[in-house]
Amino acid sequence: NAGVTQTPKFQVLKTGQSMTLQCAQDMNHEYMSWYRQDPGMGLRLIHYSVGAGITDQGEVPNGYNVSRSTTEDFPLRLLSAAPSQTSVYFCASSYGGGPEAFFGQGTRLTVV
C-alpha cells in the first residue's frame, strides 16, 4: 500500500522554467490537496480538489495550476518558476474531504 506518492523528491529549476510536480494516491480518496511549506510559516494550501474534474484555489494559488482528470492523480504545474516558489511541496489526500489527511514525502524545489 503506497499511500501518497510524490515525484520528484528534489528539483532545481531556473527562473522562467516550467515543470510539473506529480502526486498519486492509491487509497481511492476523493479529496486531494497541495501545500507549500516555508520556514516559520507552516503549511499553506495552494490548490485542492474534491473529486475528478473539480479543482479550487487555496490560500496561495498564484503561479500554480492543477488538474484532476482521475481520482488517483493530482499534478501541480509551475508555469514560469520564480525564486519565491522555492519551497517544500506536499501533496495530501483524504477520504471525503477529511478530516485525517495522508501526506506524501514532499518535493524540495529550488528555483535559481
Added chain:
Amino acid sequence: SQQGEEDPQALSIQEGENATMNCSYKTSINNLQWYRQNSGRGLVHLILIRSNEREKHSGRLRVTLDTSKKSSSLLITASRAADTASYFCATDADDNDMRFGAGTRLTVKP
C-alpha cells in the same frame, strides 16, 4: 492566512520528561488535529479532537481543547528521543480547508 499558531516555537527536553505544546486559533472550528513531521519527511496524523470534545488520549498523547479560549494543547508523556520532530496543529472549519500553524520543533535529548 494561518489559522493555528503553536507555542512554543521550539522546545528542548530530556528523555523521560513530558512535553507540552499549545495551539491557538482564530475562528470557530469543526475539529482540530495534531500532526508530526520528522525532518525531511511528510506529516503524519497523530490525533483528532472534535469541537464538542474537551480531552482525548492516544497512547502517550493527551490533547485538550478549549473552544471558549480557541486553544488546544498536546501533551507527550515520558518522551523518547524518537519523539524528536516538529508538531503542527491543523484546524478544520466549514470551508473544509485545513489550516496549519507554523509548528513546534521538539528536541528530546537522550
